[in-house]
Every structure is written in C-alpha cells, then in structure tokens.
Amino acid sequence: MQSGIIRSILLAVTLSASGTPLLAHHSFSAEYDDTKPIRVTGVITKVEWQNPHVWFYVDVKGEDGKITNYAFSGGAPGQLMRRGIMKSALIIGSTITVDGFKAKDGSTNGYGAKVTFPDGRMVFTSNQGEQEKH
Amino acid sequence: MKKMLRYVSLSSLIIVSAALAFAPAGSAQSGAAPAGKGSFSIPRTPDGKPDFTGIYQWPTYMPGDQRGKSSATTFDPKYFAPLKPGGEAFLEPRTGDMRHDEPRDFCMPAGLTAGMLSANAMQFFQTKNYLTIVHEFQRMSRIIPLDGRPFRKDIEPTYYGDSVGHWEGDALVIVSTNFKRWMLDDYYYTDPKQYRMHSEALTTTERLEWKDKDTISYLLTIDDPKIFTKPWSQLFQIKAKPEWDKVGLYEYVCEENNRCPGGKCQGN
Numbered sequence: 001m002q003s004g005i006i007r008s009i010l011l012a013v014t015l016s017a018s019g020t021p022l023l024a025h026h027s028f029s030a031e032y033d034d035t036k037p038i039r040v041t042g043v044i045t046k047v048e049w050q051n052p053h054v055w056f057y058v059d060v061k062g063e064d065g066k067i068t069n070y071a072f073s074g075g076a077p078g079q080l081m082r083r084g085i086m087k088s089a090l091i092i093g094s095t096i097t098v099d100g101f102k103a104k105d106g107s108t109n110g111y112g113a114k115v116t117f118p119d120g121r122m123v124f125t126s127n128q129g130e131q132e133k134h
Numbered sequence: 135m136k137k138m139l140r141y142v143s144l145s146s147l148i149i150v151s152a153a154l155a156f157a158p159a160g161s162a163q164s165g166a167a168p169a170g171k172g173s174f175s176i177p178r179t180p181d182g183k184p185d186f187t188g189i190y191q192w193p194t195y196m197p198g199d200q201r202g203k204s205s206a207t208t209f210d211p212k213y214f215a216p217l218k219p220g221g222e223a224f225l226e227p228r229t230g231d232m233r234h235d236e237p238r239d240f241c242m243p244a245g246l247t248a249g250m251l252s253a254n255a256m257q258f259f260q261t262k263n264y265l266t267i268v269h270e271f272q273r274m275s276r277i278i279p280l281d282g283r284p285f286r287k288d289i290e291p292t293y294y295g296d297s298v299g300h301w302e303g304d305a306l307v308i309v310s311t312n313f314k315r316w317m318l319d320d321y322y323y324t325d326p327k328q329y330r331m332h333s334e335a336l337t338t339t340e341r342l343e344w345k346d347k348d349t350i351s352y353l354l355t356i357d358d359p360k361i362f363t364k365p366w367s368q369l370f371q372i373k374a375k376p377e378w379d380k381v382g383l384y385e386y387v388c389e390e391n392n393r394c395p396g397g398k399c400q401g402n
Binding site: 031032048050051052053055057069071072073076077078079081082103107108109 | 241253254255270378381383384385386387388390391392393394398399400401402
C-alpha cells in the first residue's frame with residue numbers, strides 16, 4: 001500500500017513536471033487541449049469500464065449552484081487493471097476530484113488523468129502510468 | 135466495414151482459442167533460469183529451441199533512444215536509412231481526414247509494425263511448429279509458422295502481413311511481407327506535421343533473442359524499397375512480466391464503447 005502511495009506521488013510529480021500526459025490512442029491531440037488543464041470536484045454519476053477507454057461521469061456544482069455533468073475518458077481497462085486499478089476504484093455516488101484536460105470543442109468532455117479521493121488516495125485513470133512505471 | 139470488423143473479432147477469438155489449446159504446459163518464465171546474470175541459461179522447449187512462451191510488456195526503448203509523445207513505442211529517426219526520391223510520402227502530412235490520419239479511431243487495425251509497439255501487454259505461446267503472439271491491443275493475434283514453410287502465395291495483402299519464422303542459432307527470426315500500405319508507428323501523436331506510413335513493398339524482420347532471464351532483445355528491421363534506399367533496424371527490448379500473468383490480458387473490443395469515432399469524442 002505504502003509503495004503504491006509513493007508511486008502515486010512520484011507519478012503526480014512526473015505529471016506536473018511534464019505538464020502533459022503521454023497521449024493515448026483515439027485522438028487525444030485532436031480532441032483534448034494539453035494546454036488547458038482542468039480540475040473539478042464532484043460526484044460520480046456513471047462509470048463505463050469498457051474498451052477502448054474507460055469513461056466516467058461527474059456531477060459538478062458550479063458557483064451559481066447549477067449542476068453540470070462532466071464526461072472524462074481514461075486509459076484502457078487492461079492497462080489500468082495491470083496497475084491494480086480495478087472497476088471498484090470508481091464508485092457511483094462517491095465524491096472525487098479529477099485532474100485532466102479540457103476538450104477543444106468547449107464541451108464538458110475531458111481527459112481524466114488523475115482522480116483524488118477525499119481521504120487523499122489517488123489513482124491515475126490515464127494510461128500514463130503504464131509507461132512511467134517501467 | 136462492419137462485416138470486416140466482425141470477421142476480425144471472430145478470427146481473433148478462434149486464433150486465441152487455438153493458441154491456448156496448443157500452449158505447452160510449462161512456461162518459459164516459470165521455467166526460467168535462476169536469478170543472477172552469471173547463472174542465466176536460456177529457457178528451452180523439449181526439442182531444445184529457445185522458449186519464448188510467456189507474458190510480456192510491449193517492445194520498449196533502449197537507453198538513449200528518442201521517445202515519442204505517445205504511450206506506444208515509436209521509431210527513433212536516427213536509425214532511418216536515407217529516403218529514396220519519392221519516398222517523402224513516408225512523411226506525408228495529416229489530411230484532417232481521420233480515416234487517413236488515425237484509422238484506429240474507427241477501430242481499424244494498427245497493423246505491423248504499429249500493433250506490436252502498442253502500449254499493451256502481450257503473450258507468446260510457442261510450440262514446435264508455431265509461435266503465436268497475442269497482443270492485448272485490438273487483440274492482435276499472429277500465428278507464425280516455424281516449420282520451414284514458404285510464404286503463402288496469391289493472397290491479398292493484409293494489415294499484419296504474412297509471417298514465417300526460422301531459427302538462426304538461438305535467435306528466432308520472423309520475416310513478414312505482403313502488407314497493405316498502412317501506418318508504421320504511433321508518430322502521429324508526436325509531430326502533427328508528420329505521419330509515418332509504410333508502403334505495400336514493406337518486409338519486416340523481427341529477431342528475438344533471450345538476453346537475461348527478464349529480457350528478450352527485439353531487433354526490428356524495416357525494408358521498404360519504395361521509401362528507403364536500404365533496410366534499417368532499431369533494437370528494442372521486451373521485458374518479461376510474469377507478475378502480469380495473475381490478471382492476464384484483458385478483452386479489447388474497440389467497438390464496444392468507442393466514443394471517439396473519427397476523432398470526435400463524446401461522452402453520454
């Protein structure tokens with residue numbers, strides 16, 4: 001567990017240092033803007049733990065009280081699975097903070113690189129860790 | 135195209151099933167030599183050939199080689215042979231048409247050599263007469279005869295080509311030909327102005343050799359006489375990952391929830 005946390009911290013440093021994630025397939029560069037990082041906190045409303053990339057959806061309450069549903073894509077299930085990140089990492093109804101990158105089209109789609117839970121635990125939902133780990 | 139994709143998926147299932155049926159009881163990794171470089175001995179099949187059966191990371195860079203921006207491994211241009219006149223098409227720009235720029239957005243296959251270099255686990259099953267490579271990305275399945283047979287004749291070019299393998303001492307050499315013109319690697323994500331394609335004249339040679347108990351050296355030679363003045367090679371390493379065997383490879387059905395068809399990602 002401790003080594004996992006340390007690894008997560010190291011990965012977080014790596015992510016911050018590089019500023020951009022290693023790009024996944026399916027057109028990250030076409031769809032997402034690696035110069036527009038986004039951080040939102042909200043409640044998970046839906047999880048699609050499917051190929052070719054996982055997607056998870058988060059209800060985020062704005063300053064005006066309005067709820068907006070954000071859709072984040074991440075790595076492939078197999079990539080995440082071998083890093084010990086299983087479907088149970090994202091539970092509908094739980095509150096998370098997502099660090100990712102905005103869609104270029106201005107929509108509420110995004111690339112979810114990192115998820116942080118209220119207790120400080122982090123998981124990387126991008127495929128970044130697959131390469132950084134080795 | 136749907137019909138073709140269904141065919142690919144069904145074929146993959148059959149191939150994987152066949153591979154599992156033919157897989158030897160033992161594994162190269164479970165039977166690998168004891169730790170320590172000095173005491174390393176190559177794992178071998180009952181007939182004395184080096185045994186590559188096992189689960190592996192995709193081919194990764196050697197120290198000092200240029201890395202691409204993609205999570206997949208890409209070629210370092212320092213190894214390229216000079217281009218032939220007219221070979222500039224190899225570096226053709228993106229067109230904005232995703233069917234050209236990134237056909238995988240439509241769940242089309244990566245092909246060789248991009249498929250082998252994709253950032254997913256892969257598993258090898260070796261018998262006397264075949265090496266079967268199952269790569270998690272798109273469930274790429276390659277059945278490579280090792281029995282000395284020639285290439286198949288009079289068949290349509292394919293994304294992964296036609297492969298045969300032979301032994302050169304303890305090296306397994308896999309030669310592949312009869313490709314469709316298709317992407318060479320994932321460079322698309324590194325330089326938006328360049329896009330690496332190979333021609334239909336491509337022949338690839340993959341040379342696999344055990345280097346230590348955790349590492350196979352993977353020398354990939356690109357011979358594309360329509361593009362390059364001569365063949366060129368880049369050395370990669372394939373790391374054994376026996377710990378991945380606990381969860382194994384995961385299903386990869388791209389069509390299941392492809393929310394980015396044509397590069398247009400859309401949740402909900």
